[in-house]
Amino acid sequence: MQNFLWLIPFFPLLGFTILSLTGRRLGEPASGWIATLMVGTSFISAVALFAGLITNDSAQRVYELNLFEWIPSGELSVSMGFLGDPLSITMVLFITGVSTLIHIYAIGYMHGDPNFSKFFIYLNLFVFSMLILVLGDNLLMTFLGWEGVGACSYFLISFWFEDTANATAGKKAFVTNRVGDWGFMVAMFFIFFKVGSLKYSDIFASIIEGDLISQTTATVIVIMLFIGAAGKSAQFPLYLWLPDAMAGPTPVSALIHAATMVTSGVYLLTRMNPVLASASAWSTDLIWIVGLLTALYAAAAAVAQNDIKKVLAYSTVSQLGFMFVAVGSGLYVAAIFHMITHAFFKALLFLGAGSVIHGMHHEQDMRKYGGLRKVMPFTAGTFILGWLAIAGVPPFSGFWSKDEVLLAAWNENKVAWVLLLIAAILTAFYMSRLVFMTFFGEPNWRKANATTVENESEEEELSGESSSTEQEEHSPHESPWIMTIPLITLALLAMVAGVLNLPFSHDTKFLEIWLEPILFGNEVHVSASGATKWILALIAIGGATFGIAFAVYVYRWKKIPASSVELKLLQEAWGFDQRVSQFMGGPGRKLFTSFTWFDRTIIDGAVNGTGRLTQLLGTKMRIFQTGLIRMYALGMVLGSIIVVIYFLTRMSF
Numbered sequence: 276m277q278n279f280l281w282l283i284p285f286f287p288l289l290g291f292t293i294l295s296l297t298g299r300r301l302g303e304p305a306s307g308w309i310a311t312l313m314v315g316t317s318f319i320s321a322v323a324l325f326a327g328l329i330t331n332d333s334a335q336r337v338y339e340l341n342l343f344e345w346i347p348s349g350e351l352s353v354s355m356g357f358l359g360d361p362l363s364i365t366m367v368l369f370i371t372g373v374s375t376l377i378h379i380y381a382i383g384y385m386h387g388d389p390n391f392s393k394f395f396i397y398l399n400l401f402v403f404s405m406l407i408l409v410l411g412d413n414l415l416m417t418f419l420g421w422e423g424v425g426a427c428s429y430f431l432i433s434f435w436f437e438d439t440a441n442a443t444a445g446k447k448a449f450v451t452n453r454v455g456d457w458g459f460m461v462a463m464f465f466i467f468f469k470v471g472s473l474k475y476s477d478i479f480a481s482i483i484e485g486d487l488i489s490q491t492t493a494t495v496i497v498i499m500l501f502i503g504a505a506g507k508s509a510q511f512p513l514y515l516w517l518p519d520a521m522a523g524p525t526p527v528s529a530l531i532h533a534a535t536m537v538t539s540g541v542y543l544l545t546r547m548n549p550v551l552a553s554a555s556a557w558s559t560d561l562i563w564i565v566g567l568l569t570a571l572y573a574a575a576a577a578v579a580q581n582d583i584k585k586v587l588a589y590s591t592v593s594q595l596g597f598m599f600v601a602v603g604s605g606l607y608v609a610a611i612f613h614m615i616t617h618a619f620f621k622a623l624l625f626l627g628a629g630s631v632i633h634g635m636h637h638e639q640d641m642r643k644y645g646g647l648r649k650v651m652p653f654t655a656g657t658f659i660l661g662w663l664a665i666a667g668v669p670p671f672s673g674f675w676s677k678d679e680v681l682l683a684a685w686n687e688n689k690v691a692w693v694l695l696l697i698a699a700i701l702t703a704f705y706m707s708r709l710v711f712m713t714f715f716g717e718p719n720w721r722k723a724n725a726t727t728v729e730n731e732s733e734e735e736e737l738s739g740e741s742s743s744t745e746q747e748e749h750s751p752h753e754s755p756w757i758m759t760i761p762l763i764t765l766a767l768l769a770m771v772a773g774v775l776n777l778p779f780s781h782d783t784k785f786l787e788i789w790l791e792p793i794l795f796g797n798e799v800h801v802s803a804s805g806a807t808k809w810i811l812a813l814i815a816i817g818g819a820t821f822g823i824a825f826a827v828y829v830y831r832w833k834k835i836p837a838s839s840v841e842l843k844l845l846q847e848a849w850g851f852d853q854r855v856s857q858f859m860g861g862p863g864r865k866l867f868t869s870f871t872w873f874d875r876t877i878i879d880g881a882v883n884g885t886g887r888l889t890q891l892l893g894t895k896m897r898i899f900q901t902g903l904i905r906m907y908a909l910g911m912v913l914g915s916i917i918v919v920i921y922f923l924t925r926m927s928f
Contacts, residue, residue, distance in 0.1 A: 276341050276873050277359065279324065280359045283320050284317070284609060286316045287317055287402040290395075293309060294392060300398055302392065303386065303387075304386075306395050307382035307395050311378040313399060313674050314371055314398075315378075317608070318368070318371035321368050325368060328360075328364055329834045336361055338358070339357070339359075339476075340356060341356040342356065352472075352848075354413070355416070356411070356474075359410065360413065360793055361793055362445070362787050362790060362868055363409050363410050365615070365790070366538070367406060369619075370405055370406065373618050373619070374534065374535070375527050376761035376764055376765060377530050377622065377626070377761070379468055380529075380629070380761040383757035385753050390434070392623055397431050401535065405420060405423075405424050405539075408421055408539060408542075412450075412475060413474040417543070417546075420872035421459065424507075424534075424539065425452045427883060428445075428559055429445045429446070431527040432520050432530070433520075433522070434446025435522070435523070443522075444523070448516035449511055451506060452506045453514060454502070455507055456506065457503075457505040458500065459498045459499070459502075465496050466488075472731065475546065478547075478550070479549045489555060491555075494558045497547075497559070498731055500544060500547055501558070503543065504539070504543050507536060507540040508595050508598075508599070509569075509591070509592050510565050510596065510599060511569040514569060515533070515575065515855060518592070519535070520532075528584060529621075529625035531586070533617070533623055534618035537595055538618070540595075540599075540782050541602060541610055544562070545602060545607045546793075548793075548795065548797045551602075559604075560603065560604055563601075565596075566596045566598070566602070567600050567694055569592060570594075570596030570597050570600065571701075572596075573590070573592035574698045575691075575845055577589035577593065577702075577924055578701060578708070579840070579842055579845035580844055580846065583713065586641075586709050587709075588626055590705070594617050594621070595697070597613055597680045600683060600691070603687075604683040605792055606680075607794055607797070607798055608776065609679035609680050609681070612679055613676035614743075616673055616772045616773065617673075619664075619765055620671075621665070622765050623658070623660070623762060623765035623766055624665065625656065626762055626765065627654055629656060629746015629758075630654040630758055631647060631651065631658075634647070634650070634654070634751040636751075638720075641712040642678050643719050643720055644719060645713060645715070645719040646714070646715065646717060647718075647720075648714040649753060651714075651754070652753065654754060654762065655714045657715075657762040657766040658710065661766065661769055662706050662707070662709070664770070665702060665706055666707065666819050666823060668701060668772065669703070669816060672769055672770065674816070675922075676701060677815070678778070679776070679778070680695070684797065686801045692811075695817065696814070696818050699815065699818055701822065702822065703819040703822025703823035704823070704825055704826050705826075707830075711826060716831070717832065720750075738784065771858050796819065801832050
């Protein structure tokens with residue numbers, strides 16, 4: 276089976292190639308279906324490899340495939356190789372599975388776009404890059420995919436680049452991620468310097484079987500890897516790019532925020548768990564502390580957002596914080612578990628939001644929604660299931676995975692558990708707020724429609740029939756089947772994904788058993804008793820219930836004004852983004868201008884000056900190259916005389 280491992284990334288690459296050559300001629304919807312077929316075939320290949328892998332003994336659950344030597348340079352030798360083990364295959368399954376559903380959805384969502392084919396070219400390239408990231412058997416291959424998804428995110432976020440805000444959002448994502456990429460590269464340099472290889476098996480062997488990496492070196496590597504992970508997975512303060520990424524088409528938001536790019540950091544840290552286990556405790560403590568801060572910070576910001584996609588964006592940042600808490604606490608299975616369930620319910624929520632935006636004629640302000648469950652029943656029903664999952668309501672998947680993360684926080688620090696529980700309560704509140712403002716209450720869109728119709732009449736008297744026609748054109752409507760089928764599929768997955776790691780016994784923890792070979796015994800075991808775990812689970816359920824009930828109190832019963840909750844400080848996301856922008860446009864710009872001057876004048880000046888000096892010396896010395904033998908002989912004689920005189924002078928002393 277391992278000889279077919281290359282097929283998984285091959286099909287999206289093939290789709291990219293075909294559409295690059297023929298996409299414009301194929302047009303809509305053929306190009307979309309070809310792209311979908313390629314990603315779907317990749318998913319089928321992943322399922323086949325998973326079936327083959329799971330039949331092996333746990334110690335033999337690994338496929339390695341070296342295609343060819345990629346970079347031979349001195350002591351550095353990097354192969355174009357793929358690694359299929361429980362972690363990479365798990366990542367591949369939900370990446371390709373969710374991406375296939377998003378591709379199907381995008382065929383309907385992007386209908387009529389003049390760049391329809393180009394959009395699917397970028398999508399296929401994005402999926403290919405993500406698969407290279409998780410399947411690479413060495414850090415350089417992973418970094419190649421890492422940079423690939425970064426470049427593709429720029430193309431997709433700024434897809435509608437005619438709008439300045441969209442173009443700016445794409446550049447912001449690209450630049451912010453470069454900070455994280457720097458950390459990743461420095462970590463690679465340290466590893467190669469100490470181990471002499473970038474292959475995962477060699478790195479892990481050097482830690483498990485030898486002592487090539489000291490604790491100090493491991494700590495430096497972990498910090499650098501964390502910087503890289505924080506950039507891709509949007510941890511404070513490098514989260515800034517993710518809320519602005521909403522400028523791209525909704526399928527892009529679902530793809531980036533759910534199952535692909537933002538999970539890269541969690542994957543990288545989990546993959547490198549032997550290095551994390553060898554580092555100083557304070558470095559892993561830093562990971563869960565930053566994750567906790569990010570979870571709280573983003574959850575509070577989501578409470579006051581009015582753009583439906585912005586709410587979900589800050590929600591993604593917050594949920595990624597939950598995953599980093601688990602990774603920093605050494606509960607890697609909990610992090611991967613929450614990553615999987617999050618992929619399902621967050622993809623569902625983003626696609627549901629896109630369905631609402633599509634039905635509301637591209638309106639994203641939730642204050643102009645209300646009562647949409649009556650006119651968009653499929654969207655509303657599936658969205659509500661996603662809401663219950665992310666809110667942590669049992670038996671939906673989000674409850675089981677979030678409870679595992681809360682348990683990780685409890686095991687690490689009781690104060691951390693309290694703060695993370697607050698973030699979970701805020702999650703239940705702001706998602707309930709989103710659902711109530713969108714699908715329940717008064718249909719505020721009727722007022723907006725009436726205003727629109729009145730403006731379009733240009734003050735001309737309309738007949739009753741024409742008024743009705745205009746009103747219908749601006750009324751919300753359910754999305755076509757090609758968009759609702761992915762919603763239904765994801766809703767089912769969001770409901771049942773919790774069965775992957777049920778806490779009832781060791782035998783029901785399939786994911787824990789499955790991932791055991793790649794954790795090398797570094798998974799931390801929770802010290803809490805069985806009774807304590809169930810008490811903590813009940814408290815988590817009570818917290819989710821309180822969050823939902825408080826949202827009912829504010830937005831359904833209207834017992835207190837919403838303005839008392841939706842503080843301006845929270846609407847501005849604590850003002851951090853604004854202050855960063857002010858700095859970058861003021862002192863930061865001057866600082867970078869100074870760096871540019873230094874680079875252009877001093878660094879480039881020294882390099883270019885050396886070249887010009889060499890050229891000048893060559894020009895001046897050219898006069899001695901006459902081509903006359905007598906002149907060369909004279910030079911030799913004079914040189915000999917000078918040498919003789921030198922030695923005679925030295926002998927005289």
